[in-house]
Amino acid sequence: MPRVSFERIHKAFGAVTVLRDLDLSIEHGEFLVLLGPSGCGKTTLLNMLAGLTDVTGGRILIGDRDVTDLDPKDRGLAMVFQSYALYPTKTVRGNLRFGLASARLPREEVERRVAWAARLLQIEPLLDRKPAQLSGGQRQRVAIGRALVKHAEVLLFDEPLSNLDAKLRTEMRLEIKRLHDELSPTVVYVTHDQIEAMTMATKIAVMNNGVIQQFGTPDEIYERPANLFVAGFIGAPAMNLKRARILRRGGLVAGVFGNGQQIDLGDYAFAKAPQEGSEIVVGMRPEYFGPPDAPAREAAAVFDLPVAHTERTGSDATGYLRFDEGLLSLRVEPGQAARLAGGQKVRVAFPKGKASLFDAATGGRL
Amino acid sequence: MTDVASAAAIGATVDSRPVVRRRRKRITGRSIAVLVFLTVCALFFCVPLYVVLTTSLKTMDEIRQGQIFALPQTWTLEAWRFAWTEACSGITCEGLRVGFLNSVLILVPSLILSVALSIVTGYALALWDVRWAGAFLFLLFMCAFVPFQIIMYPLIAMTRSIGVYGTIWGVAVVHAVLAMPVLTLIFRNYYKDVPQEIMSAAIMDSGSFWRIFGEIILPMSGNILIVVLILQITSIWNDYLIGVTFGGFNTQPMTVNLANMVTVSTGTASYNVDMAAALLTALPPLLIYFLLGKFFVAGITAGAIKG
Numbered sequence: 001m002p003r004v005s006f007e008r009i010h011k012a013f014g015a016v017t018v019l020r021d022l023d024l025s026i027e028h029g030e031f032l033v034l035l036g037p038s039g040c041g042k043t044t045l046l047n048m049l050a051g052l053t054d055v056t057g058g059r060i061l062i063g064d065r066d067v068t069d070l071d072p073k074d075r076g077l078a079m080v081f082q083s084y085a086l087y088p089t090k091t092v093r094g095n096l097r098f099g100l101a102s103a104r105l106p107r108e109e110v111e112r113r114v115a116w117a118a119r120l121l122q123i124e125p126l127l128d129r130k131p132a133q134l135s136g137g138q139r140q141r142v143a144i145g146r147a148l149v150k151h152a153e154v155l156l157f158d159e160p161l162s163n164l165d166a167k168l169r170t171e172m173r174l175e176i177k178r179l180h181d182e183l184s185p186t187v188v189y190v191t192h193d194q195i196e197a198m199t200m201a202t203k204i205a206v207m208n209n210g211v212i213q214q215f216g217t218p219d220e221i222y223e224r225p226a227n228l229f230v231a232g233f234i235g236a237p238a239m240n241l242k243r244a245r246i247l248r249r250g251g252l253v254a255g256v257f258g259n260g261q262q263i264d265l266g267d268y269a270f271a272k273a274p275q276e277g278s279e280i281v282v283g284m285r286p287e288y289f290g291p292p293d294a295p296a297r298e299a300a301a302v303f304d305l306p307v308a309h310t311e312r313t314g315s316d317a318t319g320y321l322r323f324d325e326g327l328l329s330l331r332v333e334p335g336q337a338a339r340l341a342g343g344q345k346v347r348v349a350f351p352k353g354k355a356s357l358f359d360a361a362t363g364g365r366l
Numbered sequence: 367m368t369d370v371a372s373a374a375a376i377g378a379t380v381d382s383r384p385v386v387r388r389r390r391k392r393i394t395g396r397s398i399a400v401l402v403f404l405t406v407c408a409l410f411f412c413v414p415l416y417v418v419l420t421t422s423l424k425t426m427d428e429i430r431q432g433q434i435f436a437l438p439q440t441w442t443l444e445a446w447r448f449a450w451t452e453a454c455s456g457i458t459c460e461g462l463r464v465g466f467l468n469s470v471l472i473l474v475p476s477l478i479l480s481v482a483l484s485i486v487t488g489y490a491l492a493l494w495d496v497r498w499a500g501a502f503l504f505l506l507f508m509c510a511f512v513p514f515q516i517i518m519y520p521l522i523a524m525t526r527s528i529g530v531y532g533t534i535w536g537v538a539v540v541h542a543v544l545a546m547p548v549l550t551l552i553f554r555n556y557y558k559d560v561p562q563e564i565m566s567a568a569i570m571d572s573g574s575f576w577r578i579f580g581e582i583i584l585p586m587s588g589n590i591l592i593v594v595l596i597l598q599i600t601s602i603w604n605d606y607l608i609g610v611t612f613g614g615f616n617t618q619p620m621t622v623n624l625a626n627m628v629t630v631s632t633g634t635a636s637y638n639v640d641m642a643a644a645l646l647t648a649l650p651p652l653l654i655y656f657l658l659g660k661f662f663v664a665g666i667t668a669g670a671i672k673g
Binding site: 051072074077078081084086088090098150 | 564
C-alpha cells in the first residue's frame, strides 16, 4: 500500500489554477523529491500535504487514512522549513519539546526523545541556547531534530538547504541522506536544486507549470528524460538540444542537423518507427562526448567544430564549440581545457546509444 | 573561541583607525536654525513647568507678590503635604490620596482588560484565518475615529444594563472598549511581521490557538507590550471624562478629584496647593516614562521580529 498518495489533486487560487488533475503516490520509506523551477507548484503541493493550504479538489491519503480535511497536527507529519522557523524565544530544548508537549506524551518519553534527537544530530551542547545564538547549520540541525522527535510517519522538507552556504549544504545533504538511511522514514522533499534531487532522492517528480513532467528514479530521469523540459532542466551543464531532421536510407536512420552534420540513430529504441523528414530534437549530454581530437571508434557522430570558449569549474571544465547557430557544450578534462584556444577547430565524437530524441513539435520523447 | 574573537576585535579596531583624520563637523547656518527652533520648543514646555514647580514650593504670601518667575525665598513642601492629605474636593477633605487610590484601582483592571482584549484580537486577526477579517479591521479603523462624546449616552445605558455603571468595573469596561480599535491595530500590525513559517511550524506542532499564543507569540511581544502599556497607562491615568461619567461618587479618579479641588474650593484660591496637586496627579505617567522610556523607543522602532 502506498504511504502517501495524491489523487486527482486540483488547486486554484481564485481564478488561477495552479495544479490540475495531479496524481502521485510513493511507497513506504521512499525519499521523494519534488523538483522544479520556482512557481511550478511544488511548494503548494507540499503545503497541501501538510495541511497548511486547502485542497480545491481531489484527495490526499497517508497510509489508508484520507487526510484531505484533517487538521495539520492530526496528519502524523513533521516538517522542516526553509527559514528553519525555530521559535525565537525558546531554547533548543524548548523547540524540540514544544511539538511533543502538545501531544501530551509522558515527561520521561519527551526527555528520552529529545536526548535521542540531540545525540543523533550532535546538538547536545546546544540544548540550552536560543536560536539567535546558533549558526545557520546548527539552526538547520535543530529544525531537523524538531521534526524527528515527533516520530512522524512522513517527514516534509521545504527547500531546507537553500539558506546555507555551499559547503554546509553539501554537509547537510549527506547528513539528511544518512538520517534517511538510518531511520528510513518516508520523505517528501521540495527543492529547485537538481544536485540535491539527484543525490538524495529515491524518486524524483519533476514539475513544471503545475504538471508532473516525469516521475521516476534519478537514473531514469537523467538518462531517459521524458520530454524536452526535463531534458533541459536536469543536468549541469545542460544537455545539448539540437534540432535535426530524420533521414532514412535503406536500413539506416540518421539525424541531419541544420549545418548538414549527421548523427547515426540506428541503435535508438524508437517507440514508433520514425518518418523520413520528420522534425526532431537530438539531446546529447556534454559528458558523453569523447576527448577532443582523440581517435573515435564506434561513434554515432563526429563533429569538426571551432572552439568558442572554455569554462573551468574546479574539478571539471566545459568546452563550448560553435555548432550551427548556437553552441555545443562538452565536458573536458581541466588539463585539456587550456589547449582549446578560441577559434581553433577540434574533432569531437559522440558515442552510440547515448542520445535522447524528442519530437520537435510536442516535446515528447520519441 | 572567545580569545580568538576578542583578538579579532582588537585587530579590527587597530585596522579601522583612520589614517587621515576626519574633518570636524562644522556648525552650519542650517543647524543653528534647527537648534534655535528646538530650544524655543523646549522652553515652550519648560517655562510653564518651571512656574508650576516653583509656585508649588512657595508660601501664599510670596505668591501674592506676583513675581511668578522668581525662585522661592523660603522653600517649603507644606503645599504638597496639604494637597495630598487635607485639601477639600467637594465635601470630603482628605486630600488627593483618595483619588490616587481610586486611580490605581481603576488603572489595574482597565489596563488588564483593554490589553488582554486587544492583544488576543490582534493576534487572531494577524495570524489566523478569520472570516471577514478585512471588513472587521476596516470597522475597527473607523471606530477609532468616533468621538467618545457621541457614544457616551448609549454607553451609559449599556453599562447600566449590565450592572457595572458607577463602579470601577464600569470605568474599566469603557476604557477597554474605547482603547480596543487603536490597540488592536497596533498589535495586529506588529504580529503581521511574525514569519509565516513560524506560525506554520506551530500549527503543525500544536495547532492550539491559546497554546501557540501563550508559548510562542506572547514571549515575542515584549517590545510592543511596553509601548502599549505606556500608552494605556498614560491615557487611563490622565482620563477625566470617563472617570467622571462612569465612576460614581466613591470611585472618582485622581483627575476628577483634582478638578474638584481646583475649581470648587471655597475661600481664596491657594495656588501653591493647586500646583502641587496638579504635579502629584501628573507624576505617575512621568515616572513610567522615565523608567520605561528606553524600552518605549526600542519598541516603537522595532520592526520585524528577528528569528
